[in-house]
Amino acid sequence: MQLALLLDIGSTYTKGVVIDLEDLELKAKAKALTTVQDDVSIGIKKVLEQLESYGVDFDLFEYRLACSSAAGGLKMVAIGLVPELTAEAAKRAALGAGAKVSNVYTYELTAQEMERIVEEAPDVILLAGGTDGGNKEVILKNAEALAASALQIPIVVAGNKVVANEVKGILVSADKEVYLTENVMPKLEELNIEPARKAIRQVFLEQIIYAKGLAKAEEYIDRVIMPTPSAVMKAAELIAEGSNGESGLGELMVIDIGGATTDIHSVATGEPTKGGVELRGLAEPYVKRTVEGDLGMRYSLPSLVESIGQKKLLATLAAGISEEDLMTYLEQLSQNVEHIPENPIEAELDTGIAKVATKLAVQRHVGRIERVYGPFGESFVQYGKDLTGLKLIIGTGGVLVHNQQPEEILKEALFREKQPQILAPREAEFILDQQYILSAIGLLAEVEPFKAIKLAKKYLKRLGGKRK
């Protein structure tokens, strides 16, 4: 028998999954507090002890891999030129690399902005600006600003190729560590984020895991190979595409509702589904991840409630839940973000909040179509991805996995006749990651993609037929 040990070192919990690689069975699962401040290996050790007590034979481990979102995840700042163009491209590259983007900066950095970046203390900076052959001054000036700053972190340079070496030179002569890669937007509105994603991954492996003490995990495992969001992304792509003759499930969306953020991944081209529609704006990545930092279930609950408005939130909840119930619950959660609903009212509140998070996060992820009224009639312009034809939605994250009616939450992702400009899926089948193993599937996909897709098909639970 051969086994794979797949760990997800989260900010609060470390979770371990053991897969039997021959029978493609989920053999065991365990969970322990991460306690990253001290040493990630403590949490890992506890997980391993649990697994051992379940009878897992460690000598059978063929792979021992981990992903991590501990110690704040991979925190990045993206810098570009025009907000809708290179700055957006840089942001997408960072999100695509599994990073948490704390801020995006545009045009020339001001002294105040530079100070703010230092305060934000990112792990990595992605510096872009200008198409190839396009604007040079701004990226050069921004490189000088970064060079003069106190920052001592790796900088990935992915801007105008004409000045790439010059930018690198400015930074290197100020003792900054530079990873030079291809432009995120070599031509106007053309997206080229793969090279930057690879460079960020390299930085993660070469630097971040050491800087964050994750390398200590290597006492017990082979390697922390990627940030957790990348593992989920990888799983999403694999499940859509399939591998080595094992077919995938086709274009899909993953909804990952977490404590701090709600992440949406789509694996889809997003081409217009209607004729006569003009596509505008920056090209869309086939595998796209968006992160809503104001729509988490716990840490970011205050901003979530603010985004919707308390009255509106109450209106979406079941009758019988009072404003007082809501306030008490919110208060309780702010004291204890690990809180799990304890009674029907709390469960109902959790469901209600998750619905709102799902709805807003999907609305922000998908594209929109605008009717342009000319003096002589109308034409249509599409920005972003048209996902109206997408047929599959996968839900993951604690709230969904532990909820009694996950499909009720996932339904919120669907198209609304009242908002026809928002290009969300019209009807879709819902699938639940009921074993909470999506990141493990993503990790396994790195080494055994064929087995990983088989496993995904076996353990993801279909919640029933198409519904509207």
Next chain:
Amino acid sequence: MEEKTVVLGVIGSDVHAVGNRILEEAFSEAGFEVVNIGVLAPQQEFINAAIETDADAILVSSLYGHGEMDCKGFREKCIEAGLEDIVLYVGGNLVVGKQEWESTKQKFLDMGFDRVYPPGTLPKEPIADLKKDLGIEG
């Protein structure tokens, strides 16, 4: 010569695409780096494109008769965006029906366009003008 970059597009809610493609062909042929943002293009997208690509000129087309409305404030926006020196041309069927050309032309010159072209202009003329305006020998 150092390659000069021009941004091309059809402004506003205008969908006339044929002339735009012909201009793209002709300007590329003449040695320009052409960045074509296509039809239905808002002012802001011309400007964003010009900033990222460090363009030397913007060529605005308007065919459907509403050029005046769509082009209002274009030069001012360019100035705001730091493109005060960019060369701006406009052409197509700029106003509705057959109005007197000289007054139409003056209107667009007053708006800050450097050159204004009447309906049916062939690419040769603006190419020669642009080479002159950008100081390219040819």
